[in-house]
Amino acid sequence: MKRLATRGALVAVAGIVFTGLAVHPGATADPAGCVLVGTVGTPEIGADPSTAGLEAFSPATATLPDQIYFRTSTETFNRRWSFTARDGNIYVKEAATHGGWRSMPLPGCLAGNIAGVSADDDEVLAVDRDGRFYTLDHALSAPKDWNWSTRYGTPLWTGPGNTLPPGTLDWTWSVLSANEDHVWRDAVGNNHPVGLAKVSHVFALTDGGTRIRYVDPWLPVDHSYEVGMPAGGRFRAVALSTSGSTSLVVNRHGDLYTRLYDFDISGADKVFFRYSYEDQPGLREAADMLSERIDVGTAAIALPAPDWLRQPKVPGEITNRISIHKTGIGSDARELRVEGASDGRTGYWTKQLTADEWSFVATDQPLTGERLANTANDRSVDPSVAASPYSYAGRSPAGWTATVESFDIANSPTPLRVDFGNGVGLELILHTVDALRQTPQPAGLTGQARHFDGTIEVPVNVSNSGAAQPGPIRDFLAGALGGRRFTDFGVDVTDRDFRIDGLGVTLARTP
Template sequence: MTTPKHPGPSFASPASHRRWHRPLGPLLLASSLWLVACESGEAPSTDDGPGAVAERAAPTLESRLPGIRTVPDPLCLEEYAGTTGLLTPSLLDADQYNALEGGAEAAPEVARELPGVVHLRGRQQSFDGEHYYAVHEGRIYLKANRETTGIDQPWRALRLPRCLDGQVSEISADGSVLLALNQARQIYTLDYANGAIGAGGWTRRWGPFFWTDLGGWIFEDVRDWATTHFTGSDEYFVDGGGYKQAPAGILNVFLLRGDGLRITYLDPWLPMDQSREVCGPERGTTVMAGLSGSGSTAMVVAADGEIYTRLYEFDVSGGNAIFLDYSWQDQRELAQPKIQLPPPDWIHHPRVPGRITDRISLRKLPPGSEHRLMRVEGLDASGNSGYWEKDQADSSARAWRFVATGEPLQGRLLPLPQPHRGQAEDYQYQGRLDGYSAELLDFNPYCSPARLRVDVAGEAVELELHSTDGLRQERRARGLDLYPRYYRAAVKVPEPLWQTRSQRSAAVQAFLNKHFAERPVLETELYATLGQVRIAQACWTLSRDPGNLLDALTQPPLLDPGTVLAILLAQQEDGRQPPLCLL
């Protein structure tokens, strides 16, 4: 077979490759939305300088109409089998082999085009704790990771599924998982620790229930993406309270979107849509220029050169109520603390003492989530090219160490001549709580907490509304719309107010006693739309003008048994009864 040459990622593809990965969706609603809104998912113009405010990309039809399930490619049906993702892997590939021993050695003319060492992860080259990977002419080659194994060996071909062979456009690896994209950016997954490393280990399945939906993909505007796998050598992760928690097998993919203001994340156990995001640094207002990830940790470099890392994904953030126990209550002094919410926030790292680019890389280091090896491409004071590196856990300004490689810089030098900040995606709601006027000043569908201000008999009571995305097994649109979006949430009395509550007016004391009693945290379900926020446990409702209803039209979500089960389990974990008010 003649193999086309693919020197870099191509986001366009023949219709025969592109047509089968799109989801089943409500076509009549899509047609209506097309008539009322001609929107683009491309990044907004960045002609303005660093002092200007970056615009968020407008919603697309794909983000508003994610469909129900993915249509499989009938020409490649065998690729929806494979051992990866099965609850009980069966060795479908009898001809399995060890990655360090098997596979045909790369031809000399191919080997000359491949790197000697993979220093930084990217879309064409990647690594994990055992291997280097590289893409050449639509195929994947691998060899031992010399830095971690001490083994120096030639590149060998990785066996690929029939429809992927010669069509690989991008890759990303972490832990024991390798993700590869074809020319249509459809996802192929290989977990060589839980199946075979031959063609039988690959699968195109992605999504519920239990990794059985028939395909996922990387969205067209995504500029950087990273596979992260938290398992194997990872003994624990550190939760939002600083407690060590045992991880489950966690596969997560971070996607840096085209406007630089959003990080979408995908999980093969969750619906294939654009509804889940990681709130970016500075409450989602930092314009990000580059992204990498490892072990459920995202690393970003901003357009102004600032660098951040954050441990975040579905299990860590509080979404997996079925298999894990969480709590918004203080877990100090408990023998077996639950996973403390809220999850860990961004870590802002010292600036690199040299010129850097937006090409970055992250690699997990055992034993726990606090250790990650950070690398940033750049120059030293003498103009030598290479990369700066440090451990995430070392916060000192002198932690950065330069490693010269002599390789040409591939990233964009920072700072970028474009806006460095954007507007927060905040909404303001108003209402009356227990007869008192109240304002929810800055509720954000992806960034928590929000400020809840209640005027209790003329005295302002400032509360915190914390929220985290709840479990869903059915697809829904991104952000807020006309349909209630479920969050696991809590209203918290700030520590200074809680400690001085006995000194407040009788009305304030009565208000706090009614809703908080002896604990400063009220755990609750929260349901949010563009027009209303309902804090269920307290029977509080706040409202706003939802704006143009045509602009808010999205795909109606299906009844989601996963959400219903998650709500019941969360109530059981919290030790509370369902709210008495009619929701």
């Protein structure tokens, strides 16, 4: 989550001893005897461009590659440094040099216990053998400024810590920042300033490659938030990489997709941001976050959030070793890489995010990823991934009935059918955004109600022909929806019922 918090305010909060915090089972907490405060989550105050402190790190004795070309969960890089996790430890070198690895000194509870590492922007996230998170701050500065934290979760990144979700197949650390990215671009092409406190997430590929869960350090200690998958949720990924809130996924057939998405971009952070589904012609881009929040003469963040973008097929042999990293200012400044081979040489295929074609860079290093079929045809929809089983139907006190088919918490919008009898019906569009919460929520749909910020959209053809619609539809549009194209309603969903607040209707789960 982006925040306007000052360093002093956050440090003051971090000094409080929090007791009785609710922690969701399976998403705990500090390893015994290891509580590291650190500075992560506070605004950056400048970076030291030198290598001061690196000379104190012991030269590496492990056999390590001369260069790191991919951001994975064990080898990674940012603009200045490369990191790799080997044998429970972390090694570091300057990203621009070949070789020169040094062994990073670690706190006692981390030394020899590291299972993975991922860097983005000025932060590095490591996980131990139990999947617990440890975050290093100032990773674009000199090593003398680096420090570790076990803090993670509400309130204000001072929570007791978190872990990778159960069943994680692949994971990555992502940071979108004002210092490096400056702005990001919404679905209609407007740029929006990044907040001073950045947006930092762990993105984890779970459920056999069919779900992506993101774990925000400002949100509850759980694994409840998700990014919807490509192909309407029927995509099965074999690898994931994310940088600056832009995710790259690939399936076993070589179908590649990218998406710009995080908690703030999703539309959920209404405390700090202004969002709109409405057209906003002629409104100017805001110069800063505060102006965007309070000045209605500037463009709000357009919803729905940017969807998955299908990338062109790589014209050659590839593996599941994929990577995305930042190359400059703005959310389009991303380079994609896919390990592979061409004309008998090994290396990687690369393109800029918005480029039309891939090019090949030879490294002559052994291929370490799993080779993919890379079929010429589109195999994005995986027949083994069924549509969501959560469908609901019910009658309102006013007498009309409503139906929601295959509702998925992460894939929006959902068709909403309203029937008035005698063959008169109305097809609406229900947008849902997983709402801001500060207490833990189980993953998926359960008996615990899950609240969404809902918006009902009237299709343009219906809105433009309102006067010609049958009487029951005209009355519903004018009354229940107030004559608007977009109407906001709270939506509360369990695995048994589906309530649309404001419409006075609760739908029951159907077989």
